Amino acid sequence: MAEREAVAAVVPADVDPAYYRARNDLGRIERQLRDLKAAEGWAEWRGTPVGEAAIAWRAAVREREGSLVQARTAGWRDAHRLRKQAAQAAEREPQLRQRFEALAAPERARLNRELPEAKKVLADLEGRRRASGHFEFEHPEALRRLDRLDGQIAAAAWDLDIERQGLDGVAPQARGADRQPPWLDRIAPSRDRGVDLGLGL
Secondary structure, eight states: HHHHHHHHHHHHOOOOOHHHHHHHHHHHHHHHHHHTTOOOOSTTTTHHHHHHHHHHHHHHHHHHHHHHHHHSSSOOHHHHHHHHHHHHHHHHHHHHHHHHHHHHHHHHHHHHHHHHHHHHHHHHHHHHHHHHHHHHOOOOOHHHHHHHHHHHHHHHHTTTTBBBGGGGTTTOOOOOOOOOGGGGGGOOOOOOOOOOOOOOO
16 A cells, blocks of 8 residues: 555656546636626526526617618618617517526526636646656656566466455455456457467377
8 A cells, every 4th residue: 555655745746637527617617607797698507597588688789780770771661660679679679688697696696606616626637647647757667667667467366266356455266156257358359369380199
């Protein structure tokens, strides 16, 4: 156990999977906050109550603005109808905006609480990832030796009739009757590895 901890302290762990997950999490939080600010309901919030409220509010805004623009160049009768349509949309706007803000406020508060921690986690993983890359660049032979050591431990576990975890500080388990040596796992089952030396023995 002590040896394993010593190796872990010297050789930086591969944090790529955690790094990419953290980067995606931070990106999602930032996109959701950006869309809440813009009342954008078609992207990150699509299909949610917040998204539907944003779409309804923005639709009323577009209807009011669009009707007023068209009324400037329309004939008298159409201009009257378009201004009336714009007024009706303007009447709906406050209620629709209020509904959106009521739904968006708790989501915005939650995301603002999560944002600093997400940034902190990503920054930590970025540092560890750089350290791992630096170690790999400075000590390429160490990783090759660790790979060879891994194979030797697997072979020793087979010889001792215990599962690999037993050598890593976990209670050993008896080897199953159907388990094969670890080096056979790397041999394609379709290929015949038998050797006939023709000695007739």
